Amino acid sequence: MGQGRQPTVDVHAHFLPGHLPGWPGETAGPRWPRLRTGDTEGQILIGDSLFRRVRPSLWDVTERLRELDEAGIDHQVISPVPVTLVYDAEPEPAARYARALNEALAQTAGTSGGRLTAWGTVPLQDPAAAVRELEHLSGTLGLTGVEIGTTVNGLELDDEALTPFFAAAEATDTIVFVHPMDGGGGAIRRRGQPYDFGLGMLTDTAMAAGALIFGGVMQRFPRLRVMLSHGGGTLPWAWPRLARGARLGDVDHTIDLAATIRRFWVDSLTFDPGHLRLIIDRFGADRVMTGTDHPFITRQIHTATEEIETARRDGTITDDESGALRSANAVALLAGRSGDPSTADSTVDSTVEKKRDDAR
Structure with a gap:
């Protein structure tokens, strides 16, 4: 790290351990994701079908850290690959799969020299099992967050069946990272590319956020910490119309909409420096963080x-906003709900300080 360079924390990245102890495997049927690794390329398989070709940094910690150094990323939050959120599986093997994945992710972070923070997963198709796994990953494993999909087998996130999960997430102060599933497929009327990636994933995220806002989840759990992927999807652009539409429907009119949208954290993954201004204005200068979707x-x-x-150079965002976006906001999120960077997570702080010392 060059002396004087501003530290950067990446809050949106994925990791898939090459070996999952206790994975249900082929005995549970063809649904289960698995990773086939090679020297220069790997494959994510669903049963025997190819889902995606991937680089070694998806599973290799050494290669991951090399790429972080090359890109100037000081600390990175790793979360499950969305295809591993197997909500359509039977609850019992899904719970075992989540346990194996969480323990492998925790082990991965533990071997990273403090460079990685891991977030886990829970089997939301069985809310009681999800609560048990949430308590295990947050208590026993020490993971600070959990990634969830935008829907659970057709249930929207404000469905009463999921209330115990959100209650447990608030009680354990676990960050809830909402990420679209199925690559955005089915969220809009056209399927395939560029529609799924370009519109489907963003619409999916906004619909999930809408359920949390207008369905009263954020109101019922005032200390719940939620992070939305991909800059909040279409939510920041659609927000004025959504807020107006809420007056026309049967939404609870006691919800403070302006305050509620500013409770979300979002990543910066919009692919356009100009978009950073809107998401900062919509969610707050203390709520937007660097995200890469690495690798x-x-x-x-x-x-x-x-x-x-x-965006900083052309005046779209200020110097202070740039610094907050690159590291301070993420450090505050990982530290706890106070939002005070002075109480920052010691692992992140020590990582940044160590790299500063190395640079000297």
């Missing part, structure tokens, strides 16, 4: 910080 989007681990610098 799935080619060079985005480099481009994300370049976009922030471009």
Whole structure:
């Protein structure tokens, strides 16, 4: 790290351990994701079908850290690959799969020299099992967050069946990271590319956020911490119309909409420096953080910080907002709900300080 360079924390990245102890495997049927690794490329398989070709940094910690160094990323939050949120599986093997994945992710973070923070997963198709796993990952494993999908087998996130999960997330102060599933498929009337990636994933995220807001989840759990992927999807653009539409429907009119939307944290993954101004204005200057989707989007681990610098240079965002976006907001989120960077997570702080010392 060059002396004087501003530290960067990436809150949106994915990791898939090469070996999952206790994985249900083929005895549970063809649904289960698995990773086939190679020297220069790997494959995510669903049963025997190819789902995606991937780079070694998806599963190799050494290669992951090399890429972080190359891109100037000081600390990174790793979360499950969305395809591993197997909500359509039977509850019992899904719970075992989540346990194995969480323990492997915790082990991965533990071998990273403090460079990685891991978030886990829970089997939301069985809310009681999800609560048990949430308590295990947050208590026993010490994971600070959990990734969830935008829907659970057709249930929206404000469905009463999921209330015990959100209650447990608030009680354990676990960050809830909402990420679209199925690559955005089914969220809009057209399928395939560019529609799924370009519109489906963003619409899916906004619909999930809408359920949390207008369905009263954020109101019922005032200490719940929720992070939305991909800049909040279409939510920041659609918000004025959604807020107006809420007056026309049967939404609880006691909900303070302006305050509620500013309770979300979001990443910066919009692919456009100009968009940073709107998401900062919509969610708050203390709520937007660097996100890369590493290692799935080619060079985005480099481009994300370049976009922030471009926005700072051209006056779209201020110097203070740039610093908050690159590291301070993420450090505050990982520290706890106070939002005070002075109480920052010691692992993140020590990582940044160590790299400063190395640079000297």
